[in-house]
Structure formats: C-alpha cells, structure tokens
Amino acid sequence: MRRGRGARGHDSLVGFRTQKTEPAVVPHGLLKSARGSGTLNLSSRGLHQVPQSVYRLNVDAPEEAQEAVSFGGSDRWWEQTDLTKLLLSSNQLTELSEDLRLLPALTTLDLHDNKLQSLPRALGALQELRQLRLSHNQLGAVPLELFSLALLSSLTLQHNLLERLPPELGQLHSLTELDLSRNRLQELPSSLGDLSHLQKLNLENNQLSSLPDSVGRLSSLRVLECSENHLTALPSSVARLASLEQLFLRQNRLRLVPALPGASLKELYLADNQISELVWEQLCGLELLSSLELRGNKIHTLPEEALPRTLSRLDLSNNDISTLPPALGLLPRLTVLLLEGNPLRGIRRDLLTRGTMELLKYLRGRIKEDPGDASETPSGLSLPSHATVNLHSISTLKLLDYSNKQAVAVPDELFDAAAGLCITSVNFSKNQLSSAPSRLLGVASSLCDVDLGFNRLTCCGQELCALLQLQHLDLRNNLLCELPAALHNLSRLRSIILNFNRFKSFPDVLYELSALETVLLGNNQVVSVDAPRLQRLVHLSTLDLSNNDLLHVPPELGLCSALRCLSLEGNPFRTPRAAIVAKGSDAVLEYLRSRIPTS
Structure with a gap:
C-alpha cells in the first residue's frame, strides 16, 4: 500500500500540499525578506485573495524553523520584525479576511486599484495605522471601525461608490490628508469640522450642492479641492480658514465670487462657473493672491480699480469682456494674462498675440498720468551680460x-x-x-x-x-x-x-x-x-x-x-x-x- 493515503484513497497530506502551493503566489524569499524589513510588496501580482501566509506572517514559524540547519545572523527567524507596511495595490481582490487583525503593527496598508466592495471590521484592530489607501475600488460604505484609528494621518478613498459618510468621521483627529474625490457624495457630516489637523481635503467630482458650515473650523487646512460639484455658494465660514492657500472651485454653479480668507490664499480657481461680475471689494483683501483663474464664466466687465497687486497669473479666457481697464497694466508682478475667447474691442488682434508684457505696456500707455513702472527699476545683482x-x-x-x-x-x-x-x-x-x-x-x-x-x-x-x-x-x-x-x-x-x-x-x-x-x-x-x-x-x-x-x-x-x-x-x-x-x-x-x- 502506498503511504500517505487512507483505505478509500483519501489524501492524508492534502493540508500540507495546500500550504506548499502558497509560495507559488507569494515567493518564500519575499516572506523571508518581509520578516526582516517589515515591508511586504505584493502589488500587481494578479491576486484574487490574500494568502493566509500573509496574515499569519508574524504568527506562524517559517519553514526554515522546521529544518535542522544552523543560522547566521541574518537568518534568525526568531528575531523577525513585525510587518508594518503591506502593499496590495493593483490586484483583483474582492474582499479581505477578518484575519487582518493578526497584523496589528501595520502603519501602511495600500489596497488601491482592486475590486473591493466591503472592508472587514477587523480593520479597527490596526491601531498603529497611519496610511490607508483605498482608492479605485467599488466601496459603497466603510465600516465604523475604520473611524477608531486614532493615529491615521492619510486616508484616500477616491474613485469609489460612496454616497454618504457617518458622523464618526470626526473621530479621525490625526488626519492630515483626506481624499474623497470621484464618489457619489451628496452631503458631508458636520463632524468634518472636527478634523483640526487636516491640511488637504479633496472633494472633487461628487454631487455636493453645499458644504457644512463647520468647514470653517478646519484651522490647518491648506488645500481645498471642490471642483466638479453642484455648489451654488460656499458657507461664509470659509473666510475663517486662516491657513488656506489653494482653493479649487472649477465647474460648479457659482454666480458670485465667494467670501474668501484674505490672509493666506495664494491660488484661486473659479473656471467654468456662472460668475457674471467681479467686484473689487471681493478681491482687494487677498494680499497674497498670485494665481486667479476665471476662465469660462460670463464676466462682462472688470473693476476699474487694480486687482490684487500680487497677481502673477490671471486667466480670463472665454468670458464676455469687451474692454480692459488700463489699471490692469499697473500690476507689477503679472507675467501671464490669458484673454482668448473674449469679444475685446479697441485692441488690435496682433497686439493680443504678442504676449502679456506687450499688452500690459499698451494698457499703461492709455493711462493719462502714468505713475511709472516700478518693475523697470534695476535691482539686484549685476551680471557680466549687464542684465540683472x-x-x-x-x-x-x-x-x-x-x-x-x-x-x-x-x-x-x-x-x-x-x-x-x-x-x-x-x-x-x-x-x-x-x-x-x-x-x-x-x-x-x-x-x-x-x-x-x-x-x-x-x-x-x-x-x-x-x-x-x-x-x-x-x-x-x-x-x-x-x-x-x-x-x-x-x-x-x-x-x-x-x-x-x-x-x-x-x-x-x-x-x-x-x-x-x-x-x-x-x-x-x-x-x-x-x-x-x-x-x-x-x-x-x-x-x-x-x-x-x-x-x-x-x-x-x-x-x-x-x-x-x-x-x-x-x-x-x-x-x-x-x-x-x-x-x-x-x-x-x-x-x-x-x-x-x-x-
């Protein structure tokens, strides 16, 4: 009788043979390296499920522990490092096992570009987690246990099917980056304002018609991306965002320039809205604004007063502007002025093709009492070429x-x-x-x-x-x-x-x-x-x-x-x-x- 089989041909070694097939999916060398480095990269390997050997990496003794061999200093499996970084992106995963709780030391978990429709509740056991990447999946919801991750600083959920977020979102007090772009969100919980350390918030391409007033409490926010939504206005509390540097509001339904934080804002993007008028008072307080994009609106006139003197780039393409105020020529830092697609009168077309500097020079020439162009004053360090x-x-x-x-x-x-x-x-x-x-x-x-x-x-x-x-x-x-x-x-x-x-x-x-x-x-x-x-x-x-x-x-x-x-x-x-x-x-x-x- 052949050894290893029962009376009816049952394979008594089937369990062992199953284990031996795992290294074909996750090579033994990768697992061995992960025990020493704490990082396991299984991205783009065509995985339909995470092998059990990955979850039990720091639980089970490795194969070499069963072999009667001596170990050098680099092969001491009993001195292994806990897995802290697990990369599983660009696979075919549809679910994760609750055995994820066997990796409590994880600080980075990358699952983007899979086919996940749900997440295990065991996610809440990863209390050391700092980075969680879940973009490009099919998630319609996330478990409440996720919001118990007190140390989580980066959460990316773009390109999913989320329609709402629970109030527990506000419990992620360590969060500095939150990407919710390209989902189906129609509203946000007011607890969003509790994310006091949040620096970057991306809400692009959702179905938001408004933002909660609590957004004004995001005192650390530097970048707010709200393009491609249904916004008709912003809450007045946005003006209290003292750290905000970049605000993206392209492709919404705004009719007016919203109230803005003047102390910090450097870049404002309002392209493809329904703004018909610019009021000087709305912009004069923006003391650091360098880039202003207003292309694709319905603006017909510009204020006679000069726009913020800090502007270096101004995009007014595809509006209804027929005349330019000469004061525009006095902006000392303006290097890019885009005007294509406007019914401008009184300015020769060939002048528009000569570039920003020629156009500004022309506008300055139309001012009766030119106060002088400070930008012409030589300053700085002389070069051998006699330039500066x-x-x-x-x-x-x-x-x-x-x-x-x-x-x-x-x-x-x-x-x-x-x-x-x-x-x-x-x-x-x-x-x-x-x-x-x-x-x-x-x-x-x-x-x-x-x-x-x-x-x-x-x-x-x-x-x-x-x-x-x-x-x-x-x-x-x-x-x-x-x-x-x-x-x-x-x-x-x-x-x-x-x-x-x-x-x-x-x-x-x-x-x-x-x-x-x-x-x-x-x-x-x-x-x-x-x-x-x-x-x-x-x-x-x-x-x-x-x-x-x-x-x-x-x-x-x-x-x-x-x-x-x-x-x-x-x-x-x-x-x-x-x-x-x-x-x-x-x-x-x-x-x-x-x-x-x-x-």
Whole structure:
C-alpha cells in the first residue's frame, strides 16, 4: 500500500500540499525578506485573495524553523520584525479576511486599484495605522471601525461608490490628508469640522450642492479641492480658514465670487462657473493672491480699480469682456494674462498675440498720468551680460525672468541665484534661444509655467519633456514643426501656445495630454485635425486653429463636450461659410453638430 493515503484513497497530506502551493503566489524569499524589513510588496501580482501566509506572517514559524540547519545572523527567524507596511495595490481582490487583525503593527496598508466592495471590521484592530489607501475600488460604505484609528494621518478613498459618510468621521483627529474625490457624495457630516489637523481635503467630482458650515473650523487646512460639484455658494465660514492657500472651485454653479480668507490664499480657481461680475471689494483683501483663474464664466466687465497687486497669473479666457481697464497694466508682478475667447474691442488682434508684457505696456500707455513702472527699476545683482538678477522675483514670486534680452543663452548666474528655491515660473521670451536651457532640469520638481515665446527654437528637447509638474507652456513665435512623443510625460499640462510656428499637422502628442484645456495653434500650416481623438480631451475648452491650411472642418469637432471657443478664421475651407464663422464659436459648433449624419 502506498503511504500517505487512507483505505478509500483519501489524501492524508492534502493540508500540507495546500500550504506548499502558497509560495507559488507569494515567493518564500519575499516572506523571508518581509520578516526582516517589515515591508511586504505584493502589488500587481494578479491576486484574487490574500494568502493566509500573509496574515499569519508574524504568527506562524517559517519553514526554515522546521529544518535542522544552523543560522547566521541574518537568518534568525526568531528575531523577525513585525510587518508594518503591506502593499496590495493593483490586484483583483474582492474582499479581505477578518484575519487582518493578526497584523496589528501595520502603519501602511495600500489596497488601491482592486475590486473591493466591503472592508472587514477587523480593520479597527490596526491601531498603529497611519496610511490607508483605498482608492479605485467599488466601496459603497466603510465600516465604523475604520473611524477608531486614532493615529491615521492619510486616508484616500477616491474613485469609489460612496454616497454618504457617518458622523464618526470626526473621530479621525490625526488626519492630515483626506481624499474623497470621484464618489457619489451628496452631503458631508458636520463632524468634518472636527478634523483640526487636516491640511488637504479633496472633494472633487461628487454631487455636493453645499458644504457644512463647520468647514470653517478646519484651522490647518491648506488645500481645498471642490471642483466638479453642484455648489451654488460656499458657507461664509470659509473666510475663517486662516491657513488656506489653494482653493479649487472649477465647474460648479457659482454666480458670485465667494467670501474668501484674505490672509493666506495664494491660488484661486473659479473656471467654468456662472460668475457674471467681479467686484473689487471681493478681491482687494487677498494680499497674497498670485494665481486667479476665471476662465469660462460670463464676466462682462472688470473693476476699474487694480486687482490684487500680487497677481502673477490671471486667466480670463472665454468670458464676455469687451474692454480692459488700463489699471490692469499697473500690476507689477503679472507675467501671464490669458484673454482668448473674449469679444475685446479697441485692441488690435496682433497686439493680443504678442504676449502679456506687450499688452500690459499698451494698457499703461492709455493711462493719462502714468505713475511709472516700478518693475523697470534695476535691482539686484549685476551680471557680466549687464542684465540683472531680480532677487525679489526669485525669492518672493518664485519667478526666473530673463526676457526681452535678445540673448543666445541664459546666464548660469540666474540659475545659481535660484538654487534651493521652489521656482514655479520661468519667462525666457524674446531672446535668440535655439533650445531650452538644460538647467531647467534643476527646477523641474516645482516648475508650473514656462514662457519660451519669441525665440528660435527648432525642437523641444528633453529639458521640457522632463518638467512633470508643468501646467502652462508658451512656445509661440518659434521655428517648431513637430513636438516629441516624450512630451506625453507632461500629464498636468493644461495650456500650450504654439501660434506662429511651422506645424503642418496637428501634433500627435497633444491628443494624449488629457488635462489640456487650451491649445493655441494659429498661424501655422496645419492641414487637418483628428476630431474623434480630440473628443478624448474632455477638458479642452479653447482651440485656436485660425490662419492655417484647413480644407475641411470635421463635423465631429462639434461633439467636443467642453469646447467653448473655436477659432477657425483665415482657413481655405468652404464650409462652414464665412458668415457663420463670423457669428462666433457657438454658431460654428452648432452648425458642425447639425452636419453630423444621423443613422
């Protein structure tokens, strides 16, 4: 009789054989390493369930304990480290076992990108947990035990199916980051205001029509993201958020600029709302505001009084503004002014294409008694090129400015002065540069805005493709005829200006940049555009294809869901007729949609 089987062929070793199959899923070497390091990474392994050996990692003796061998200092299994970091992201998990309680030392648990529909109550046993990542799952609710995790500092729940949160949310007193974006939340509990250490709150893309008044008690809050909701107003208590630096309110239903905290706010994003009027009193108290985005509203006039003098970026694209107050030219730090898609009168179109500095200079010239432009006053450190390093701009505005020098290179002294600082903007326009300065890579981690317009660039090198935080890129008036495929790395890029170059086709890589809102490609030689691929750019609201060689305008352009400003004048196509183009973007888009065949 063969050993290991009973009288009826029963396999008496089946339990052992089951255990021996586990290392095929979780290699023995990984488990052994985890006992020494306290970290186990099982991401992207196609797991449908967590092997029992993972839960019992610090409970059961390892295989080597059963073997009669001697151990060196690194193999002493009895001196193992408790598991503190468990990474299970990008698998096929649908549930977790209550045996999760056998890992009480966990400080990080990463479960994002799975198929979880529920969580075990044993989650409450992980009282050492600091980071819990649950994004991109199918959670409709979370267990109340989660809210007993007193040390939890980061909780990410974006891309789930949550419709409500319980009042127990306010018990997470150590929380500094809470991401609830892309769920189905219609309201938030008032206990949200009890999260006194919260620094970043993301509520983007939910169904919120209001925020609780208690939000004003979030005294540590620095970033509040509420874009893509149904907000018609904010509670007045928001003005008490003394630490708030960034406020995102894009794509809501606001009709007025809400009450805002003046002492700390640096960036305000109000694009795609229903604001029709700007009142100077609403903005004059914002003493640190550097970026103001009001694109895609219904603003028809700007206040005669100057906007906050600290503004460096002002986006007024796609509004109903017909005139600009000359006082706008007195903003000493303004380097980016976007006005595309407005029915401006009294300002020549060619002046609008010359860039912000020329436009501001023109506005200053319309002031009868020009008080003088303080920004012209030389200051700072002299360079061998007789230019100046504006130390104030570098240290305070986080701006590297070396524009209008007609130089063939940017001096190293400028970059040396910025060493160790978080530079956010660069303006090297109106020079003779043939390529982007390689030292841009030294500020790549913080750079959001680059202006290389009016140079002699023939290609975009690796320097620009490596600026992963870049949101705005101005390359107008150069010698470019193509963009490199590596530019797809710029996943945050929201606007690109390519007017007056030598493009003969719409750059392929632009179809891949899903965050794009503005593409200006006027005055090139573009002969066609791929409308179905453009439809994938769901945020694209401004597209300038004027003065190109388009012989055909595809009707599918009318299906670009966010497109509000489409410039087509100056092309040799026959339809739509010039009379329709002259009526503006709405008329053109409506005409294009009417030309789509119906089946």
